[in-house]
Amino acid sequence: MAEKVLVKGNEALAEAAILSGCRHYFGYPITPQTEIAAYMAKRMPKIGGVFLQAESEVAAANMVFGAAGAGARALTSSSSPGISLKAEALSYIAGCDLPCVVVNIVRAGPGLGGIQPAQSDYFQATKGHGHGDYQMIVLAPSSVQEVIHLTADAFDLADLYRMPVMIIGDGMLGQMMEPVEFDLGKRREIPPKTWATTGTEMKREHNIINSLIMNPDDLEACVRERYKRYDYIKEHEAMAEEYLMDDADFMITAYGTTARIAKNAIAELRKQGIKAGLVRPITLWPFPEKIYQKYTDKVSAILSVEMSMGQMVDDVKLAVGGKVPVHFYGRTGGNVPYPDEIIQSVLKITGGDK
Amino acid sequence: MSKRIHIVVGHYGSGKTEFAINYALKLKETHEKVMIADLDIVNPYFRTNDVRQMLEAKGISVLASPYAGSNVDIPALPADILRLFDDKSSAVVLDVGGDEDGAVVLGRFRQQLEEEGYEMLFVVNAFRPLTKDADSILEFLREVEAASRLKTTGLVNSSNLQGLTTAEDIIKGQRAVEETAAKSGIPVAYIAGIPEALQGLEAQYGEKLFPIARFLDLGYEF
Structure with a gap:
């Protein structure tokens, strides 16, 4: 541990995710985040994990939805236009109270925009992203070393609060190389995932994962409950x-x-x-x-x-x-x-x- | 440096592009005409084209895709690429993309390259997680060779932690590179590093040492 290596921001993120227990990566290549997918493609098969290049960002994000429902630490990553495509699935994931980590290595927009670095997805990340009343925790590292700490923390925060966590970095952070140590820092205690659809073994009731709630009062109560959690996060997790x-x-x-x-x-x-x-x-x-x-x-x-x-x-x-x-x-x-x-x-x- | 065509391959982050730039400058000391071609079709940031002005001021021709450094992500080669093979009076450095996908480009020119002969240098930074020891270096090297359909003729130890690199780091990297050489039969051609890190290594490594000046910086402290 704590030996210095030279890595790109994107590679640091991928390796930190693996060290944090992520064994399920679903993605689709897009500059300037492609090294995350490329690194996962090389590493995951060697450690019994899953690297899957989906047919689109929409598919990749929905695969994360499925894996998260089964209790896996799941990751997807993209850059701006691809993140727009993932919005639908992230809204469903938030609506089902599932944890996952999504990475946006931001490029210039709108539209196809360009591949050079930008921070113009701030509104998208922090003000809702997909449809409906929901939030994601959004972490913004500024160095490759911090990418490692915050990636580890992103998985913990997602599991702890059962919600999607986004790591946002501009294209520069994804592409630049810095000497780092793969020290994940302080980890959090995560309660067992009793809600996951892992098979009942005839010992418990079925766990149901669903964001369709028929009765308006029930849906309102569910959303209000979720916002109490958001209030707690606002109180306890803000960092600068x-x-x-x-x-x-x-x-x-x-x-x-x-x-x-x-x-x-x-x-x-x-x-x-x-x-x-x-x-x-x-x-x-x-x-x-x-x-x-x-x-x-x-x-x-x-x-x-x-x-x-x-x-x-x-x-x-x-x-x-x-x-x-x-x-x-x-x-x-x-x-x-x-x-x-x-x-x-x-x-x-x-x-x-x- | 006896061949006319010098191909520089390696993982991104190995220091491959810095080495290629420095190598072209070194060739310019003994050759009237030197060309460097940015054949990187995989990495959109930090590439040879970024220092085009400096190279051209020193009389080195730069061949790069018109899209290099732009906002478009198109894996295109420079339109005048065949100049590399037509102008036999010019020494040539090819800076190739940083993985097996980048090396695919070379396959396109395999016939010309084999007919004329070439030097292919595989640049290694043992502080990169995917090329950290002889086995992982060889795995990567073989992937690049398979994609390019060419053979590596020399290894370059470019082990570095950027500005923090010390002589011990270079010696540590050299162990991995020498083991790679022993396992593969490919000789160590150069030991590249910033001058501060190469200090005191002359007695041990002699003329293999290749001091590197850094060109691809951002223009401010980071």
Whole structure:
């Protein structure tokens, strides 16, 4: 354990899933996440697992639905257009209270868009994704090492709360290589899956997995019960990194690889005498509102930096409730913001631009 | 370096593209004309085409698909690919995609390559999980050979943890590569690494050492 190896974000995710007990992967290739499928195709047959390239993303996500119902730790992965296709199955999985992990290595959109990195699926991931009243826990790693920790935690969170968990990374995170250790970090205690359809052996009643509830009152009660769980998750599972926030009077906020680019900008801003810090949400849902609220009296403004036209910025505004002005800087179409661009945006807000 | 055509294969993350770029630059020291062809049809990010300007400024011709680095994912070869075989006065480096699917491209040119002769270097990073020891390296190498229908002529130990690489890491990787050489009969051609990591290894490995300058960086700290 803990020997350093050099891996791509996509490979790290696949291996971490295997180490977390995942033996069922169903997918369909799409750039820039294909290395997850390619890695699974090589590894799963050697460890008695299943790698299955389905005929489409729709099929792959429904195979996850089936495997999850049987109590398996099941994984599917794709990139933006493919995730849109998986939406239906994920809604059914959420409606049946089943655990699974789905990965979106985001590329530029809408439509076929392009294969270069983007963060423009934030709304899709955090605001429902498929149809109906439901949520997914959404985890946003920013380094290959963090991909490993969060993949392991994604399987635990899914089993613990019996719901789909999404790991979201931009194309850059999927493609970049970093030296890592396959240390999964602290694991959670998972209750036995007494609800799974594993065969009654004539010893118990049938377990039924179903999202069709005939009576409106019964369906409402079921959804309300589920939302109590969501409230508990909001209270207990929100995570964010606070970087140089102790003395900060300006907050940059960003997630994923954009947050790492922002750290470059912060180093330069501090040289110029601007005390900037970073809040990096690790869970996009639940959104770490309380961490933002800690700083509403301390910072003069917040700048949300994203590889999109401005999506997370809405959640930041909701979190601070108008107490601090919230600005936005973004690049889209497969372009990545450079530190200089972030610095110029900050200077414009603080009045220090030339 | 006696052949005209030098094929660089290996797993993505082995340092294959950095090695290919550095190899082309090395060839330029002794050859008037050098071409490098980006034949990577599997990896859309971090590729030879990303450093086209630098290479062209040094007088090296770059052949790459017009889609390389764009927003389209099309496994296309450069339209002028046959220049590689037509212009016999030019030394050629082929940077091939990082797995057996990438190596399929070579099969298309097998006849020309076999007629003229070639050097095929298999680049190994023993810190990559799928090529971590002699058995897994050989398994990968055989898959690439089967897909390309060509034979590896030399192994390159490019074991690295990027900027963190130390001399011990290179020695550790060299054990796996030497074992691969012993099992396969394919000689170790080069030991490639960043200059800091190669320091102190001259006595042990001599002229096999191949210092690498890194070109495929992002332009900022990560």
